[in-house]
Amino acid sequence: MNITLRIWRQKNADEEGQLVRYPIDDIEPDMSFLEMLDVLNERLTSEGEDPVAFDSDCREGVCGMCSLVIVGQAHGPMQGTTTCQLYMRHFPDGSEITIEPWRSAAFPVVRDLIVDRSALDRVMQAGGYVSVHSGPKPEPNSMPIAPEVAELALDAATCIGCGACVAACPNGAAMLYTAAKTSHLGLLPQGAPERYTRVTDMVEQMDKEGFGACRNYAECEAQCPKEISIQFISQMNRDYLNATLAKPVDRRSKMSAQ
Ligand code: SF4
Ligand code: FES
Known part of the structure; x- marks a missing residue:
């Protein structure tokens, strides 16, 4: 699969953030959404760029850490699913996927997709x-x-x-x-x-x-x-x-x- 990500990048709570585009190729449909982000981060790190900061822990729907708004919906478009239980096969090939942090006055952004x-x-x-x-x-x-x-x-x-x-x-x-x-x-x-x-x-x-x-x-x-x-x-x-x-x-x- 070839997709384009639009990811919210923000250095800290005091600086303004913006959506940054990342085209990404050769993604396996059976890869989880977080594994796909891991692939992107490996690429960014090898190119000397800052990896995208995001929260995760159990990666099996138990801990509640994987807090991403994906195409405008908390935890993405699948009903009853955490971000870590979301797979790339749930998105059409060629998709443009926007990823943002939780948006709430009570949850200040710490960095990129991580909120407090x-x-x-x-x-x-x-x-x-x-x-x-x-x-x-x-x-x-x-x-x-x-x-x-x-x-x-x-x-x-x-x-x-x-x-x-x-x-x-x-x-x-x-x-x-x-x-x-x-x-x-x-x-x-x-x-x-x-x-x-x-x-x-x-x-x-x-x-x-x-x-x-x-x-x-x-x-x-x-x-x-x-x-x-x-x-x-x-x-x-x-x-x-x-x-x-x-x-x-x-x-x-x-x-x-x-
Ligand atoms: S969305 Fe709210 S009620 Fe549902 S599991 Fe998360 S914190 Fe609990
Ligand atoms: S990483 Fe624990 S619920 Fe998603």
């Missing part, structure tokens, strides 16, 4: 854990969990924290990411006691990080490589509402107890 996604980590640190003592590991049948609830929690737990939902959203919202995390913990018994404080803390941190508001475009769901449903956002909104409505009651009951 630590804002997502700080949202997790605000409440994405179970801190109550849940005792020794219970005998499995002593705490039955309805299969539909377990399924839902596991669906939410497939989130790999890639940030494609933010990149896909016209408002740069991180609602799908945060909702997946609050749901996978809050639906199960060990995470239930902190369900409402968790949702409040994580939503407030999400706002502090500069992520936008949800306007129900649903682009996050359409471009999420794990096909996580926006139903989780509705659940998070309901939990947030319950948590904030409950606050004055909590305060009143504390005052009357004093």
Whole structure:
């Protein structure tokens, strides 16, 4: 295959970037998208040019590192696929392929196609854990969990924290990411006691990080490589509402107890 790449090159967050064209020949259709970028980088290095900086780690759809916008879509044109699971056979011979970093105010560009996604980590640190003592590991049948609830929690737990939902959203919202995390913990018994404080803390941190508001475009769901449903956002909104409505009651009951 012969293709032409248009790749975003940017030295650092302070300098302006631009799209640079790279024609590339003799690409195997069964090569992965990242292997094709490796081939380009070998060529650039041998010609004394700077290789294109991009993130990757597991290269099997697990870690969420491979964050590229390919022909205008987060993780490229294939549904339910991370960039590292994308193959060159998914593109017609002779294609011109534009590759950009995640675009969001909360994700500043570090270099070329690498962005700083630590804002997502700080949202997790605000409440994405179970801190109550849940005792020794219970005998499995002593705490039955309805299969539909377990399924839902596991669906939410497939989130790999890639940030494609933010990149896909016209408002740069991180609602799908945060909702997946609050749901996978809050639906199960060990995470239930902190369900409402968790949702409040994580939503407030999400706002502090500069992520936008949800306007129900649903682009996050359409471009999420794990096909996580926006139903989780509705659940998070309901939990947030319950948590904030409950606050004055909590305060009143504390005052009357004093
Ligand atoms: S919800 Fe989907 S798109 Fe968003 S971070 Fe998780 S896996 Fe990535
Ligand atoms: S490199 Fe780990 S999900 Fe793509």
